[in-house]
Amino acid sequence: MELLALFGDFTVRTVAIGAALVGAVAGVLGSFALLRQQSLLGDTLSHAALPGICLGFLIAGSRRLEPILAGALVSGALAALLVLLLTRTTRIKTDAALGVSLSLFFAFGTVLLTYLQRHAGAAQAGLDAFLFGQAAALVPRDLVVLAVVGGGSLLVVVLGWKELKVTTFDADFARSLGRPVVLIEFVLTVLIALAVVIGLQLVGVILMVALVIAPAAAARQWARRLEGMVVLAAVFGAASGVVGALVSASFRGLSTGPVIVLVASAFVVVSLLLAPERGVVWQLVHALAQRRSLRAHRVLVDLYRLAQDHADLDYASEQGMLDAYFGGPTGHVLRRLERRGLVSRAQHMPEEGTHWVLTGDGRQQARELLTPFGERDAAVGGGTP
Template sequence: MGAVLSSQIVQTVLLGAALLGLISGALGAFALLRGQSLLGDTVSHAALPGIVLGFLIAGGRDLGAILTGAALSGGLAALAVIAITRQTRLKPDAALGVVLGVSFAIGIVLLSHAQGQSGAASAGLSAFLFGQAAATLRSDLWIMGGLALAALSILALVWKEAKLVSFDPDFAQAIGLPVGGVQALLTVMVALAIVAGLQMVGVILMVALLIAPAAAARQWARSLGAMVFLSMGFAVASGVIGALISAGARGLATGPVVVLVATGFVALSMLAAPGRGLVWQELARRRRARNLRSDQVLGTIHALARAHDDPDYPAEQGMLRLEHRAATDAALSDLTARGLLRETTHAPETTPHWQLTPKGRARAEALEKGAKDA
């Protein structure tokens, strides 16, 4: 591992992955909350025409020109989706499909043309489809860092407006906020995030890195601020871990590995996140089922005590088993542990009997009252 980390190429890729994680994690959270996951896919595909045009205009692999072209074409595609949705009767998913298909088709045509030019094939334009992290230069990090700084600075300036527009656009419009302008700004910033990741992850996979960390963070966070910071953390971790795995194993492309790591965070979050994870939900379901069975047994003992006009009436365990079958023993143990029942004897019988404690009697009466009110 030390030999891997000492490589200048690996260090450059790790720094690039961290920068990409910061911007994609922050803006991906807003894209997810605004239901714009597919918009990220559209913008990433729409960046391809700009990539090729930037290369043709610069006459070579000038990352600044290529990313500028990608930002312009991706931003125009995003604004086109908004315009189509507002000015026509097409639904957002249809507008996204139209813009994605047309933009990507134009990009493929331009790519085919550019690769036929002298020296174009050696520039590795097709690498922008799936990314080529190893081709990242130290000078490229300044461009990525500038994009990250610009996007995060703008996000900090419009934080309150972006938060309100993301959660309640109707209220934001009612109090006079320029909802359309804020939405357009956030959309263009999503395009910036995608452009920043083209070199490392590529057009095809960038949307996954934009959305996956945000989806993982959504499972853990209870506030927007926490979600954004968690999303950034997951994205940075995905980039760094994916880059290290790729560097340590021959033949593994960095971009796909980064996306797989991010997907792993999503899977882990869906399973283990407190309160929302599938494991926690299953435990909660079982706890509710157990409490329901215990309450039923408690209600039976309370009914027997009232029928015998004896609040301390000892209910025989065998009789309870006839009523509640397999659930009886577990329910009795649970109720005893909670201080709602106590075990007793009832001479001359030798089998176990159970009495309500004052706490158990109060619980049974509360349950009975609740059932009547319902």
């Protein structure tokens, strides 16, 4: 509740709204980056924004957001272009090209940053905030910029949805349809760069890659369709932003960026464990349930075949014999079948120990289980292999 009370605080509300915006946009565009296996392009784009941030500041002469974002976008796009140039025209592989572009742009950025620090006076003090993000530096006017840029990129995604989708999943097919694939890929890269750039002030250049990848990776676990994945990634991203902003505001001295990143990472861990069909825990539970029902089916069939072999539908099999047939203890399986009304206990006078008989329902189910294997198999009977 204390966290919610923070919403009353004007600054905190500004930051939370900004973080939600940034997270949602990063989630949507990160989904495309993730599916195209270009996640680390986000890393290169965000590190490469540093020289652009410095140049934007240098040209505008102030810490206004628009020129800085424009500079970050331009240098990010140049870095992406360098990656493309290196991979398309030489034998340098994608990973090395990404690393080259990332480290050279960042190195040049630090050169510019120190140049500004030493030659452009103290006014640059706020630029350091872009390394790790500084929520307090966000003012309501910035929100408008974030909303316009973020909203604009989302609008492009909605308008070009079909093209983006087909290019993401099957670029060759898109080409055969006559779609301008190179143009679409270019637009997508610019959009991803925009998503990275608007987050720099809050999350910082080092960690922004996480906000591009994590919500999308979490959403991927739950969704089977692109539509669902994108919406869910936006929700995860926005939630990471809001929760991260509130948590970092309520403890003194916690940087905003790292907290947001950790919340997003927590979403990934939970999704990897719990998501239906793909989640680790879900698959474990599913496997256990399957193993259990398989055991029940085998015991039913064993009972049925024993009855057949004795030409007595009400033949009572001793539990020890069933254990031997089954190759392990069957007591708990039989008790579960008894609860479902498929078998019942019987006494076989001369002998001790529990005996089991198939009920009518049980016989019916055993027959159904054997049908796929052919009437002949069911009629001849015999033990389990």
